[in-house]
Amino acid sequence: MQKNNRIYGLDALRAIAMLLGILLHAIIAYKMYPNPSWPADNEYHSYTFDALYLFIHSFRMQVFFLVAGFFARMLYLKIGEKEFLKHRYKRIVIPFIGSLVFILPLSVAPFVFYQHCVAANVALADYGAAFWPHFLRWNGMAHLWFLYYLIFYYVVMLALYRIKLGEGIKSIIGKLTARYGSPLHVIVYILLLAGIQVFLFHTPEVEVSTSIFPKPGHFTYYGFFFASGMLLHRQNGRLFEIAHYTWAYLLAGVVMTAAVFKLLVIDHGQAGNYTGTTLTLVKLAVAAQTVFLTYGFIGFFIKYMNSESPRLKYISDAAFWLYLIHLSFVGALQIVLLYTDVPGWLRPWSVLGGTTLVAFVTYHWFVRYTFIGTALHGPRKRRADKLTAVRS
Numbered sequence: 001m002q003k004n005n006r007i008y009g010l011d012a013l014r015a016i017a018m019l020l021g022i023l024l025h026a027i028i029a030y031k032m033y034p035n036p037s038w039p040a041d042n043e044y045h046s047y048t049f050d051a052l053y054l055f056i057h058s059f060r061m062q063v064f065f066l067v068a069g070f071f072a073r074m075l076y077l078k079i080g081e082k083e084f085l086k087h088r089y090k091r092i093v094i095p096f097i098g099s100l101v102f103i104l105p106l107s108v109a110p111f112v113f114y115q116h117c118v119a120a121n122v123a124l125a126d127y128g129a130a131f132w133p134h135f136l137r138w139n140g141m142a143h144l145w146f147l148y149y150l151i152f153y154y155v156v157m158l159a160l161y162r163i164k165l166g167e168g169i170k171s172i173i174g175k176l177t178a179r180y181g182s183p184l185h186v187i188v189y190i191l192l193l194a195g196i197q198v199f200l201f202h203t204p205e206v207e208v209s210t211s212i213f214p215k216p217g218h219f220t221y222y223g224f225f226f227a228s229g230m231l232l233h234r235q236n237g238r239l240f241e242i243a244h245y246t247w248a249y250l251l252a253g254v255v256m257t258a259a260v261f262k263l264l265v266i267d268h269g270q271a272g273n274y275t276g277t278t279l280t281l282v283k284l285a286v287a288a289q290t291v292f293l294t295y296g297f298i299g300f301f302i303k304y305m306n307s308e309s310p311r312l313k314y315i316s317d318a319a320f321w322l323y324l325i326h327l328s329f330v331g332a333l334q335i336v337l338l339y340t341d342v343p344g345w346l347r348p349w350s351v352l353g354g355t356t357l358v359a360f361v362t363y364h365w366f367v368r369y370t371f372i373g374t375a376l377h378g379p380r381k382r383r384a385d386k387l388t389a390v391r392s
Helices: 008-030 047-057 060-102 104-118 124-135 142-163 167-176 183-200 216-234 238-266 276-304 310-339 344-366 371-377 383-391
Strands: none
Touching (some): 008 060, 008 276, 008 310, 008 344, 047 238, 060 104, 060 276, 060 371, 104 124, 104 142, 104 310, 142 216, 142 310, 183 216, 183 238, 183 276, 238 276, 310 371
């Protein structure tokens, strides 16, 4: 463990997990099998994007919640319950409420427009009548669902600390996590995760739920990773044991991704017909893919990116804002490109590049050094201000 207790690798991994969400959403329109209610561009579709989507989706939010659980326990033990509540209220609750009011409407607008105007082949003169009734109703939390779940997990965590688990339970947990990060431990986690998927989900893949009422299955599934992060922090040095098996986990994850890609994408027509033992085995394969990639990327970032870097620090600061605002630009650009002569193969990268550019520019000039940036990641000073302070 580093002397200052700062885990730079996990900081970077959390940021990359959010940024991968932008890539994930930018390519959905160009998959062979686009997601329902998402813009679908008939000019260009590729299995490459289905594979990339499957790969990223299998570990991105799982990694995020695991890292969130790790840092939640670290912060709680460092500053105590009262200060923890204040800190999380400022960093999570306030941005969540602000995003619900100012960002969510803009985020869902392109998708409502596409679904009820473009895809429905409504005449231009009737766009308003088709759009506004659907736009003004509740359309879910879109990409903000992760903040909503995170708030619930903090509440559950604090409640469990209030209960003060007995020493016997602590001892059992300690034994279960004694070899956290070892291959045997990872296999146990695969089986536990597969059990959750078998009993709580009808389909092999676990999609997100944006409902205001958390679904028990989704809440349990992502809560499993949040709790795993807390247990990982409890084992302290075991975090670095994962790094010893980085390439083995990543290789196993890639192999499982190829198998799941064949089962769920190439055999798309029959995937919905999986039942009984076959469906259970497919869910086991999906669980193995998720756990191997989750642990593989944790190991990679701990092994190769666990040092202080001003550039990575800046990206980590910016990632929250980029993820909050990206969806409206992604959806709008995907729709606009439907009516242009931009070559199909160039469209996904135009969406990704345009969205990323606008997001970074707005972050640097209108967020980083303002009250918004203070709410998202704490106060930051401009470099000129820092140099002046040093010289004085």
